[in-house]
Amino acid sequence: DAGVIQSPRHEVTEMGQEVTLRCKPISGHNSLFWYRQTMMRGLELLIYFNNNVPIDDSGMPEDRFSAKMPNASFSTLKIQPSEPRDSAVYFCASSSGTGETQYFGPGTRLLVL
Amino acid sequence: KQEVTQIPAALSVPEGENLVLNCSFTDSAIYNLQWFRQDPGKGLTSLLLIQSSQREQTSGRLNASLDKSSGRSTLYIAASQPGDSATYLCAVRSSEKLVFGKGTKLTVNP
Numbered sequence: 001d002a003g004v005i006q007s008p009r010h011e012v013t014e015m016g017q018e019v020t021l022r023c024k025p026i027s028g029h030n031s032l033f034w035y036r037q038t039m040m041r042g043l044e045l046l047i048y049f050n051n052n053v054p055i056d057d058s059g060m061p062e063d064r065f066s067a068k069m070p071n072a073s074f075s076t077l078k079i080q081p082s083e084p085r086d087s088a089v090y091f092c093a094s095s096s097g098t099g100e101t102q103y104f105g106p107g108t109r110l111l112v113l
Numbered sequence: 114k115q116e117v118t119q120i121p122a123a124l125s126v127p128e129g130e131n132l133v134l135n136c137s138f139t140d141s142a143i144y145n146l147q148w149f150r151q152d153p154g155k156g157l158t159s160l161l162l163i164q165s166s167q168r169e170q171t172s173g174r175l176n177a178s179l180d181k182s183s184g185r186s187t188l189y190i191a192a193s194q195p196g197d198s199a200t201y202l203c204a205v206r207s208s209e210k211l212v213f214g215k216g217t218k219l220t221v222n223p
Contacts, residue, residue: 004156033211042215043157043202056209091156099144099206104156 004105006092012111018080021108024073025094033102034067034077035091043091049075082112115140115207119214126193127222134188134217136203141181148177148188149202151216157202161188193221 005024013019025032033048047057049069057067064083069075079086089109093102116139126132136146145164149157161170161177163186169178176189190197200218204211 043204043213045210045212048210093157101147101159101162102157102211103159104149106156109154 004092004094004103006090006105006108008108009106010109010111012113013082014113015083016081017112018078019082019086019110019112021077021090021092021110023075023077023092023105025075025092026103027073029094029096029103030072031095031097031100031102032069032075033093033095034075035093037089037091037107038087046077082110084112086110087112115143115205115212117203117205117212117214119201119203119217121217122215123218123220125220125222128193128195130193130221131189131191132193132219134190134201134203134219136186136188136214138184138186138205138207138212140205140207141184142207143181144206146177146179146186146206147204147211148175148186149204151200151202153199160201190219193219195221195223197221 007022030051034046035043037043046059047067052069067077089107091104091107093104095102118137120135147162148160151157163170163179174191179186198221200216202216203214
């Protein structure tokens with residue numbers, strides 16, 4: 001298996017623009033997690049899905065952030081409009097269950113100018 | 114609210130040394146604890162997962178212990194190598210979520 005795939009790997013955008021991050025989980029995994037990592041706050045869970053259904057989005061910073069999982073092999077995290085404080089590395093992870101080992105993608109490094 | 118702390122934030126050791134990384138958590142009602150490794154610019158790689166009923170797990174030169182009652186875990190690395198240089202993160206699952214520490218950045222000098 002190719003592991004968790006994220007795209008793009010790097011994104012530079014201007015404040016106010018829409019940003020869409022994409023994730024393909026490991027085939028057969030039914031749990032998917034979106035995290036954000038910054039120097040100040042470390043790694044924080046934004047939202048997670050189980051069987052394509054959002055279970056907990058309490059970590060989503062504000063309404064500018066939204067996430068979808070239209071099918072078992074694809075998820076998106078969208079920021080609209082983006083702000084400089086959204087600059088971070090965004091990771092997607094998947095697991096065969098919410099209590100099982102999570103496998104992380106390589107991350108998307110986002111810079112909002 | 115679960116909080117996870119890792120001390121020290123950074124550690125530098127000479128090659129060959131045995132070392133211990135520490136992790137503490139505030140809520141002892143956990144399901145499991147994981148240790149991850151993160152290389153610069155890369156994602157996280159799971160090293161060891163300890164269930165709440167277990168006291169330790171071993172994988173090669175790595176040994177992780179868990180003392181749930183005291184809210185502590187340690188990651189022991191034997192005979193460290195320059196290739197072990199990375200950031201090591203501890204994560205605790207006490208609900209459906211993983212709560213991460215901020216990591217210990219390890220440098221093993223040749």
